[in-house]
Structure formats: C-alpha cells, structure tokens
Amino acid sequence: MRTQVVIIGSGPAGLLLGQLLAGIGVDTIILERSTRDHVLARVRAGVLEQGTVDLLEQAGVARRLRAEGLPHHGISLAFDNRLHRLDLSALTDGKHVTVYGQTEVTRDLMEAREAGGLATCFEVTNVAPAGFDGSSPFVSFDHGGASHRIDCDYIAGCDGFHGVSRQAAPAGALKTYERRYPFGWLGVLAEVPPADAELVYANHARGFALCSMRSPTRSRYYVQCPIDDRVEDWSDQRFWDELRRRLPETVTDAVTTGPSFEKSIAPLRSFVAEPMRFGKLFLAGDAAHIVPPTGAKGLNLAASDVRYLFEAFRDHYAEGSSAGLDAYSQRALSRVWKAVRFSWWMTTMLHRFPDTDDFGQRIQEAELDYLVHSRAASAALAENYVGLPV
Structure with missing residues (x-):
C-alpha cells in the first residue's frame, strides 16, 4: 500500500488532520x-x-456544533464562600469559548471521514514508523491476522501520550519536560441540569472543585482527590456531599444531584517533548504534550498543532515549499509552552497541595482576590482562556 500521509491515531487530532488534508x-x-x-x-x-x-468549520464538520454547542462569554471563580464572574468577552474584545464535548467532536469527525470513504484501520497492532530519517518513510503494522506495510511521504503521530510515535524518535534526539501533580480529578457525568450557566472554578481548603456541563441537561463535575484514591471508594452520595462542601452557598443550592453514568479519576501532569519533528515524522497533540485540564487547553493545543501541520502540508503539496514543515516544531512549541504555563498557573492557584498550609491558602485567596478586582489581571486570564493567537 501507499499513501501520501499516514496518520497514527484516530483521536480528534488525527481525524481533524485527515479531514483537512482530504479537503x-x-x-x-x-x-x-x-x-x-x-x-x-x-x-x-x-x-x-x-x-x-473555526478549524472545525474549515474542515466542514461543525454543523452539529453550531446547533448544540453552548457559547460561554464568562467563567466564575469561587473562593471564600463568594462567586466572582469574569466577563471573558468584555475583557477580550468580544471573544468567547464554546462548550461542546470532545466525544462529540470525535464523532463528527469520524462520521465525516466514513461518509467520505476515507481509509481508517481500527484494531491494528505492532505499529512501527520507520524510514522517516531518510527519503522513504513507511509504517508497518499487523491487522486481521496479517502483516502490512504502508509507504508514504510523511507520518503524523497523533496517537497520544502512550502511543508509538514519540517512542520511535531516535535515541538522544528527544528531550522531555515533566511536572506530575500530587492529586487527581474525580469526575462524574450525570443527566442533571448544570448548577450555573457557565463554568465555576472553586478554590477551597478541602480542595479544588469544578462545575461544568456538556448540555443544558447534562453536567460534568469534578473534585480534587488524592492520587491514590479509587473510583470504587466514591459513591455518588459521597461525591455530591464533597462537591457541595467546596462551593459557595449560592452555587450549592443550585446543584441538582442524580445517579452518575460515568465516573473516573484522572491524574494531572504537565509534559512537553521537544522537538515535534524527526525528519518526516511529525508529532501532534498528546503525543507531544500534556497539560492539566484546569486551563481547558488539551484539545485546543492539539487543534493548533493540526492547524500548523496542515498548513505546512498544504504549502508543500501545492507549492513545493518546505518552509512550513521546517518551521512546524518551533511554531507549535512556542504556543505549547504558553499554554503549559497558563495551565500550570491555574492549577497552582486553585488546588490544595499537600504542603499548602494556612499561609499558602491565604496567599491563594489573596491572589484570587487580586485577580477578580484588577482588570489587568482579569484580562490576562481571559486572554489565555479564550485562546492565544495562532
């Protein structure tokens, strides 16, 4: 087999790149x-x-997003039993974010790929990128009880943190940076209306909490928990009780409880791999970087990687230019590190660390108080939250 670009990974990064290239x-x-x-x-x-x-619009997969996505023009920070709203649009000349689940983005992209008759092989094993340091890259893999090889021009590694793409980098060519956080997020999904019309980020002496949503009738809630906690130890009742303890009374009163249909604990880490290109192998999304979810940057960083990589491939195939390919890693990493910084800052400001004593808690509260009462500080958060320029 032969193709122009082999994409490893069918998460939103890989699917989005494939859809844009098909266009x-x-x-x-x-x-x-x-x-x-x-x-x-x-x-x-x-x-x-x-x-x-905008990129999903460009890929032609935003019909359902336009109909079901929830535009949010602000977020709220909760601390000291008070709720403070930051008007993102007023602070960023009209910009906003849209709440639309990554699962739905993946579904839209997957259905568009299938409708276009574009090739995806699921349940492959022993995937091995090779030859990318020369002129003849290829990917070998097993599927359906047989071994296969695809020759190609380029390989895009969009297979996540645990994928094979980053592991295929030549020895000594990769440098990684990592910060592991000493807690996790226990999250639940429930068919209940959200407690607030916008996201609420809560700092509390018992730990962080987040009130989010997926639709007007489906809520996504999180509480900070010890990294070694087990989901089995958290009944729905225990979760709801703990969530309410960490929220201001005005929000607590608005929390509607109900049975959860998904419950999981996610560890938090900051991770960056440099560079993001090795000859004709390019990394994108979680294969190259991970951010804690506090800043809402993970999927968005993957999308900006895809934008840069798509533009580089477009210029190469249309004009024979290698400038975009050569600049890809540096261009992507510049934005990645800014998002890593923002996510780290949000995480340290809002969470209770094991070594956070009363002094540390008051410092967090002072920083939050300054943040919500200083337009300059609020604008800096808003600028990062709605997304830095690509």
Whole structure:
C-alpha cells in the first residue's frame, strides 16, 4: 500500500488532520489500535477556543456544533464562600469559548471521514514508523491476522501520550519536560441540569472543585482527590456531599444531584517533548504534550498543532515549499509552552497541595482576590482562556 500521509491515531487530532488534508486532495490512511466504539467512548474535555471552532468549520464538520454547542462569554471563580464572574468577552474584545464535548467532536469527525470513504484501520497492532530519517518513510503494522506495510511521504503521530510515535524518535534526539501533580480529578457525568450557566472554578481548603456541563441537561463535575484514591471508594452520595462542601452557598443550592453514568479519576501532569519533528515524522497533540485540564487547553493545543501541520502540508503539496514543515516544531512549541504555563498557573492557584498550609491558602485567596478586582489581571486570564493567537 501507499499513501501520501499516514496518520497514527484516530483521536480528534488525527481525524481533524485527515479531514483537512482530504479537503485539499491529499490522501491519508489512519491507523488506530483501539476499536471504533472504544474511541467514541472516551470522555474528555469540552471547552473549545474560537480558533478550534473555526478549524472545525474549515474542515466542514461543525454543523452539529453550531446547533448544540453552548457559547460561554464568562467563567466564575469561587473562593471564600463568594462567586466572582469574569466577563471573558468584555475583557477580550468580544471573544468567547464554546462548550461542546470532545466525544462529540470525535464523532463528527469520524462520521465525516466514513461518509467520505476515507481509509481508517481500527484494531491494528505492532505499529512501527520507520524510514522517516531518510527519503522513504513507511509504517508497518499487523491487522486481521496479517502483516502490512504502508509507504508514504510523511507520518503524523497523533496517537497520544502512550502511543508509538514519540517512542520511535531516535535515541538522544528527544528531550522531555515533566511536572506530575500530587492529586487527581474525580469526575462524574450525570443527566442533571448544570448548577450555573457557565463554568465555576472553586478554590477551597478541602480542595479544588469544578462545575461544568456538556448540555443544558447534562453536567460534568469534578473534585480534587488524592492520587491514590479509587473510583470504587466514591459513591455518588459521597461525591455530591464533597462537591457541595467546596462551593459557595449560592452555587450549592443550585446543584441538582442524580445517579452518575460515568465516573473516573484522572491524574494531572504537565509534559512537553521537544522537538515535534524527526525528519518526516511529525508529532501532534498528546503525543507531544500534556497539560492539566484546569486551563481547558488539551484539545485546543492539539487543534493548533493540526492547524500548523496542515498548513505546512498544504504549502508543500501545492507549492513545493518546505518552509512550513521546517518551521512546524518551533511554531507549535512556542504556543505549547504558553499554554503549559497558563495551565500550570491555574492549577497552582486553585488546588490544595499537600504542603499548602494556612499561609499558602491565604496567599491563594489573596491572589484570587487580586485577580477578580484588577482588570489587568482579569484580562490576562481571559486572554489565555479564550485562546492565544495562532
């Protein structure tokens, strides 16, 4: 087999890149180790920057997003039993974010790919990118009881933190940076109306909490928990009780409880791999970087990687230019590190760390108080939250 670009991974990054390339006539094959149903069952982020929405529009997959997405023009910070709203649009000349689940983004992209008759191989094993340091890259893999090889021009590694793409980098060519956080997020999905019309980020002596949503009737809530906690130890009742303790009374009164239909604990880490290009192998999304979800940047960073990589491929195939390919890693990493900084800052400001004593808690409260009463500080948060320029 031969194609122009082999994409490893059928998450939103890989699917979006494939859809954009299809729009300009570039052939792709996507390889995915999991089943289609497993990919669609992943519960992930739900806050989209305007740049991500624009890219989904460009890919022709935003019809349902336009109908069901929830534009949010502000967020609230809760501390000291008070709720403070930040008007994102007023602070950023009219910009806003859109709440639309990553699962739905993946579904829209997957259905568009299938409708276009574009090739995706699920349940592949032993995927091995090779030859990308020369002129003849290829990817070998097993599927359906047989071994296969795809020759290609380029390989796009969009297979996440645990994928094979980053692991294929030559020895000594990769430098990684990592910060692991000493807690996790316990999240639940429930068919109940949200406690607030916009997201509420809460700092409390008992730990962080977040009130979010996926639709007007489906809520996504989180509480900070010890990293070694087990989901089995958290009944629905225990979760709701703990969530309410960490919220101001005005929000607590608005929390509607109900049985959860998804419950999980996610560890938090900051991770960056440099560079994001190795010859004709390019990394994008979680294969190259991870951010804690506090800043709502994970999916959006993957989308900006895809934008840069798509533009580079477009210029290469249309004009024979290698400038975009050569600049990809530096261009992507410049934005990545700014988002890593913002997500780290939000995380340190809002969470209770094991070594956070009474002094540390009051410092957090003072920083939050300054943040909500200083227009300059509020504008800096808003500028990052709605998305830095791409």
